[in-house]
Amino acid sequence: MGKRALVLGGGFAGLESAVRLRARGFEVTLVSDRPYLFIHPTSIWIPTGELAFDDACLDLAGVAARRGFELRVGKVEEIEGASRRAKVDGRRLAADHLVVALGASRLRPEGVEHTVTLGGDPAAATSFRMALEALLARGRGRIAVGFGGNPKAPSAVRGGPAFEVGFNLDALLRRRGLRDRFELTFFAPMARPGERMGAKAVEAVGRMLARQGIAARTGRKILSFDAGGVALEGGERIDADLVAFLPAGDGHPLARASDLPLDEAGFVRVDSGCAVPGMPGVWAVGDVAALEGPAWRAKQGHLAQAMARVAADNAASCEAGGAPCASYLGHLAIVCLMDTGTGGALVYRDDRTERLVPLPVVGHWMKKAWGRYFKAERRGVVPRFPGM
Ligand SMILES: Cc1cc2nc3c(=O)[nH]c(=O)nc-3n(C[C@H](O)[C@H](O)[C@H](O)COP(=O)(O)OP(=O)(O)OC[C@H]3O[C@@H](n4cnc5c(N)ncnc54)[C@H](O)[C@@H]3O)c2cc1C
Missing domain, CATH: 3.50.50.60 (FAD/NAD(P)-binding domain)
Structure with a gap:
């Protein structure tokens, strides 16, 4: 044995x-x-x-x-x-x-119960969906999407998924013909959120937020959340009917x-x-x-x-x-197929390289295909492809 x-x-x-x-x-x-x-x-x-x-x-x-x-x-x-x-x-x-x-685990800033989220308890994804549908049924409103930092563990932040959520909300509103009735705001405490993905990725994401009309409120510490939005350092606020927030890991x-x-x-x-x-x-x-x-x-x-x-x-x-x-050190790299709701981008970073490959349309379907492949491979239905 x-x-x-x-x-x-x-x-x-x-x-x-x-x-x-x-x-x-x-x-x-x-x-x-x-x-x-x-x-x-x-x-x-x-x-x-x-x-x-x-x-x-x-x-x-x-x-x-x-x-x-x-x-x-x-x-x-x-x-x-x-x-x-x-x-x-x-x-x-x-x-x-x-x-x-x-x-x-995840950090719990004050008032975080007023936010919807992903990660942590899977049931949160369903609660997020219900809160979003209830707001969309009202016909107009303000949505803020952001992520938090952990100064003690910068490797535990969830920036990429927060961008994905923002872009997917934008795409959903456009599909439903509601985009002009909803304000979308992206927030994060870092001055250059997503910087760990590399300079090219930060610039590309910034351009895309601007192109989609998503306001960016970055570089201000998040103080707390309440029923009306987000309180930021320096007396600033983001007023919102729905706040989607991905806290950093702990x-x-x-x-x-x-x-x-x-x-x-x-x-x-x-x-x-x-x-x-x-x-x-x-x-x-x-x-x-x-x-x-x-x-x-x-x-x-x-x-x-x-x-x-x-x-x-x-x-x-x-x-x-x-x-x-x-050793795991040779595997340290950021590999992310970042979904934008209508397409995607492959982000890769290691010690030598910083790459961002735009994948309009196909990127979205590649990420979806990866989800199906992952399940099939784990079940033993298809073989494992190298690097996946
Ligand atoms: C919204 C989102 C999108 C992401 N997108 C990407 C991406 O595109 N690419 C990427 O590479 N990474 C992505 N990540 C990160 C990735 O999901 C995590 O790095 C990964 O899940 C870590 O795996 P893990 O097994 O260490 O932890 P987890 O996936 O968190 O698994 C931990 C497991 O332990 C179980 N557990 C916890 N406590 C107990 C207990 N007391 N008793 C028994 N079981 C317990 C939990 O139920 C869970 O099943 C994303 C994360 C989020 C939240």
């Missing part, structure tokens, strides 16, 4: 960990608090009604059966790194390798309550091989982990999956008596 691995979290990082560890001969148990993986990148179309909620969900039981790991749907309540154990629904589970893949509360070493934002410290320092057999992958590397580094789905493969390969090396030599 193979060594046992316990994977906590059923998102991009957790599922990839389970699949790779199983392929490396481990007996794997994956714990997820929901029976499905939520595909955040395609959830941007739930509020505008272009994607049904279920289409952004991948049933984990089917994948587990196909890939040969055990799925436990339950809530992780405690993590004990030193003993490689976790408490799940009141029961302690132990393993030879513990992979922490619980994702991030450390997971279970990691904070555990013995795992954390950075100042509450993310789990790892070395380049995704091993948690001082805790043999404990790994942290995806958004839950503290990233090292260049200032522009960003927590993304593709990186979460790469980290999962690195950790699994290193766990297998350790069991074979070798040294863990895989």
Whole structure:
């Protein structure tokens, strides 16, 4: 019988960990608090009604059966790194390798309950859709879309999806012939939001906001939200009937309550091989982990999956008596097919290159096709293409 691995979290990082560890001969148990993986990148179309909620969900039981790991749907309540154990629904589970893949929590600025959002609890996407439809039924109004920062963890901001939401709202209003009756405003505390994607991307996004008539209010700290909009530093306000806001990520509360070493934002410290320092057999992958590397580094789905493969390969090396030599640092790159509602742009950034490739019309359909491909590949219906 193979060594046992316990994977906590059923998102991009957790599922990839389970699949790779199983392929490396481990007996794997994956714990997820929901029976499905939520595909955040395609959830941007739930509020505008272009994607049904279920289409952004991948049933984990089917994948587990196909890939040969055990799925436990339950809530992780405690993590004990030193003993490689976790408490799940009141029961302690132990393993030879513990992979922490619980994702991030999110900062909660004052009054955030007055906003609609994406990310975090998947149900938020449906609430967003209902609030948007209620406003559109009124026939006119003001919508503000923005994202927040986390000075302690700049890699945890969600700028790209906020731009996508703004452009998709613009496209929806145009499709319905309502654009001239709704004001759209984009806001962010940074002077140059999206800068980590590279200078070309910032300029292109700025041009596009202007072209679509979306006002930009950037460079002012967000103080709070209320029923009438957003309060900004310096006594400024954005008055809005609906505020869509994507807060920055923050450390997971279970990691904070555990013995795992954390950075100042509450993310789990790892070395380049995704091993948690001082805790043999404990790994942290995806958004839950503290990233090292260049200032522009960003927590993304593709990186979460790469980290999962690195950790699994290193766990297998350790069991074979070798040294863990895989590293996630070579996978640090921003790769984003940014949707604009009617098209898209491929944004790529690494240490050497900054690219933005406009993909009018086709970009939108490529991202949609990626969502379908991801589900089919995870289910084992189609093979995995290199780099995807
Ligand atoms: C709107 C949006 C759009 C995005 N678009 C892109 C994109 O286009 N490209 C890209 O690369 N990235 C994108 N991202 C980022 C990407 O989705 C994340 O980086 C990725 O989901 C991280 O994967 P993860 O597995 O680490 O975390 P998550 O996907 O957050 O998964 C964590 C899992 O752990 C589970 N969990 C948490 N707590 C517990 C508990 N106590 N017990 C049991 N289970 C628990 C959660 O339910 C969840 O299933 C986007 C994010 C958002 C919000």
